[in-house]
Amino acid sequence: MPEKVTIATVARHARVSRQTVSNVLNAPHIVRQETRQRVEDAINALGYRANQAARQMRTGRSRLIAARIEPTRDGINGSVLDRFLHGLTETADAAGYRVLLYTATDDDREIATYDDLLGTYELDAFVLVGTKYGDPRTAWLADRDVPFVTFGRPWDALDAHPWVDVDGAAGTAAATRHLLDAGHRRIAFIGWPLGSGVGDDRRAGWQDALRAAGVDPAGLHRETEDGIAEGEHLMRDLLAADAPTAVVCASDSLALGALQAIRGTDPPVSVIGFDDTPVAAAVGLASVSQPLGEAAARCVDLLTGVLDGHHETPTHVLLQPSLALRHTA
Amino acid sequence: MPEKVTIATVARHARVSRQTVSNVLNAPHIVRQETRQRVEDAINALGYRANQAARQMRTGRSRLIAARIEPTRDGINGSVLDRFLHGLTETADAAGYRVLLYTATDDDREIATYDDLLGTYELDAFVLVGTKYGDPRTAWLADRDVPFVTFGRPWDALDAHPWVDVDGAAGTAAATRHLLDAGHRRIAFIGWPLGSGVGDDRRAGWQDALRAAGVDPAGLHRETEDGIAEGEHLMRDLLAADAPTAVVCASDSLALGALQAIRGTDPPVSVIGFDDTPVAAAVGLASVSQPLGEAAARCVDLLTGVLDGHHETPTHVLLQPSLALRHTA
DNA sequence: TATCCGAATTGGATCGTTCAAGACGGCGAG
DNA sequence: CTCGCCGTCTTGAACGATCCAATTCGGATA
Known part of the structure; x- marks a missing residue:
């Protein structure tokens, strides 16, 4: 029975x-x-x-960071949080911190x-993930x-507080430009209802890219709650009304729905989703990919900056997404 | 500045x-x-x-439970861990414990x-998830x-230690019986290489169900590493060699591959996967569903049993999966 | 050689809680 | 009436680290 080493x-x-x-x-x-x-030497010898x-009792510091784990809502986008948490745990560990989980059903x-x-x-x-x-x-x-x-x-x-984010507009813009380069002109967008920061941002990227290429985006977009069925429904609507040859979506869920709606079109309508979820990889859906590991790492950077106590001023980090090209684009 | 309440x-x-x-x-x-x-009253009044x-210093107990979060490997099955962790956090919380994350790249x-x-x-x-x-x-x-x-x-x-598990054999057996009831006789199985506990268990369920129905399972199974491409490959092989009318798979990844291989068969070959991942729900793949929240809850039960110190004897819990029927079956 | 300086080291107090042992009053038994 | 016991509550010590103030020591200076 080895005695406790203090x-x-x-x-x-x-x-x-x-x-x-x-x-x-x-x-x-x-x-x-x-x-x-x-x-x-003594420390190592004694373990x-x-x-x-x-x-902690003396210093008041626990070296613990809390993160929330959510019930995978629609299930598809859940993996984003999953990957983020993994990155967070890894980076926090390297910085001498541990991640504690919590859940909550409302604010x-x-x-x-x-x-x-x-x-x-x-x-x-x-x-906090998502505000x-x-x-x-x-x-x-x-x-x-x-x-x-x-x-x-x-x-x-x-400027309210430190944050890390991925430039959604840049992502949808890149997706749109890719489609433009492939010769598409009637490029639609399926996104979320107006008024959500993330959704509006992603829509803006598509819109700006089209305008920059001299294409009028008017009418070529639809809005709905997130979901596969919703995406399919709106895509059918778009096909009937505006005959787009390609579509950029605000999420992989919507994109999956769109994919089902375009089955059989010839030439095939191109589809690009958002988040590069495992589902997208599984079905060959092109998607905008967020650097989640990097985002987690920068979160830890910002926190340790505040905790280990130098710069008091809130800092912000905006990361660039990349395009995961697959056969739907 | 409110003084610290001790x-x-x-x-x-x-x-x-x-x-x-x-x-x-x-x-x-x-x-x-x-x-x-x-x-x-004083406690409430002072908060x-x-x-x-x-x-902790006095008692030596931290009321902390550690769980590992893995880098979502193939991405599809990752959500299983995700949902399990959520359940674990919720139940642990109720029992007065918190969940701490860690990662590791090897044993x-x-x-x-x-x-x-x-x-x-x-x-x-x-x-620990998976041994x-x-x-x-x-x-x-x-x-x-x-x-x-x-x-x-x-x-x-x-009997080595307390564990909670889901009866995989019962799951594949139920899936197989469902297919038998629908009139299928040539029901194949795509699983993992012999020698993995989980894989062998799932294969056994299929095999036993067939035998119980008087069908000879010989030759109707294939083994491979997990993956969509692998599943597709083996399904093509099965179709060419044994003309099965239905297939049960050891994972949703394999089942997705199988789905791609059977596209266009008439009448359609039925496919049932395993784990009921979001991908399965998304593409309408029937799948064996594990009660992950329940499993997490029972894990916490076993732990608190040991920690809050009554029964020393290892205990085991085997939960029954259910069948999530969708249009592929 | 005496004095002083700063770097290196020491002992004691402290964080907020629980454990171990003791104090106090009231009650029943002898 | 006294003793012991029980239920209830209080006091002092301890957990293992860090912070603070005091002390030691070697070497430089006058």
Whole structure:
């Protein structure tokens, strides 16, 4: 039965005081090289690991970051969060932080969860995925000076807090340009109802790319809630009314619906989705791909920047998506 | 600037000692009703929350459970883990535990991570998803008496440790019976190479169901690594050699491949996949559905059973899958 | 040789909680 | 009446780390 190894054990073994061991861990530069080496050897020999609870008690820092895991809603876009979380865990680990999961069914409950996590676990920071106009969660966190980053811009006040996002407009613009280069002119867009930051952004990219190429986008777009059936329905409508030869969609779900609607058209209508989900890869759907691992890494960067305490000013990161070309485009 | 509320603040406010407050929290029955009420009122009035770090220091329990999040490999089956994690977080929360994520690229590194998590964070337990024959991870954990549960049976020693699993054989058997009931006789199976516990189990269900119906399964099965292209390839092979009228697959990936191979057959060959992933729902693929939320809940049950300390004996839970019927069957 | 300086090290206090042991009043038994 | 016990509550110590102030020590300076 090996005895528990504490900082005192290490100190005894290296014939120094506890404080010296602590200094080796937290401020190595103030310890003489020779002493430091002796302490480090003792640490390795004994397999010492600093007890996080004890450290936290003194410092008030838990080295824990919270992220929310959602019930995969429509199921297709769920994998985006999945991949993001994986990247977050990996990068946070490298920075000496761990990721704690939580769930919540609505904003009030989510805020109650923040309160609990902060009170009992003294969480260091939160990562929120997706925010909406006038989000009460970010307001609550900001009010209390809790460090947090969002993956997704705060559309109503870009300077409100640090965020990382992917340039959706650039993605749909690139998709549209690709179709233009392939000779298409009647390129439609199926997106979400007006008023959602993300949806409007993606629509704008398509619109601007068309205008830049001298094509009038008027009438060539449709709006609906996300979903496969919805996408199929709107695509049929487009085919009947406007005879587009290609379509860019705000999500892979919509694009999958569109794919079903165009079955049998000749020449085949090109389709490009958004998010490059596994489903897209599975069925050969071209899609705009977000650099999720990179996004997660930058979230951690921003957080450690705030936590390890230099720049107080909120910082923003806008990443560029890429186009995953497959046989539907 | 509200002062930090500790157990001492509550004690002062309720005019009792710290220990009495502690007793109200941890052993309410030994405190007189009237006193207890006074303390509880004070707790609510002050918004007191027990500091987990301090508690952990004394008790050695962190109320933290670790689970691994994997890089979505082929992407399709990844959502299984995703849904499982969500259920785990929800149920753990209800039981007073939180879920901590970690990643690892191989077994050795994963074990090193265990060591680190146990040493610095004093994790209470681990949840492992999927184990293989002679898994070094479970051996390591068992050696050190670390509480853990696996989602997936330990195929080489069913009594080695607590586990929760879904009866794959029952799932493929049900799928096969459904096809038999629909009049099919030549029902094929596309699965994974012999020697994987999960794969062999799923194949056995198909085989037994056929035999029970008096159909000889000989020759009607193929084995390959998981993947869409692989499934398509083997399905073409089956069609050419054995002319099956239906096929049961060990995964949705394989089933998707099979779907592509049978396009245009008349009458259409029926296909049933496994895991009921979002992709299956999206393309209308019938599939065997695992009760993932339930599985997660039972994992937490087993863990709290061990942690909150009654039954020492490993326990096992085998859940029944259901059939998600869609137009491919 | 005496004095001083700064780098390196030391011991004690502290974070908020639970554990172990003891104090206090009231009650029933001897 | 006294003793012991039980239920209830209080006090002091401990968990393992960091922070703070005090001390030691080697070497440079006068």
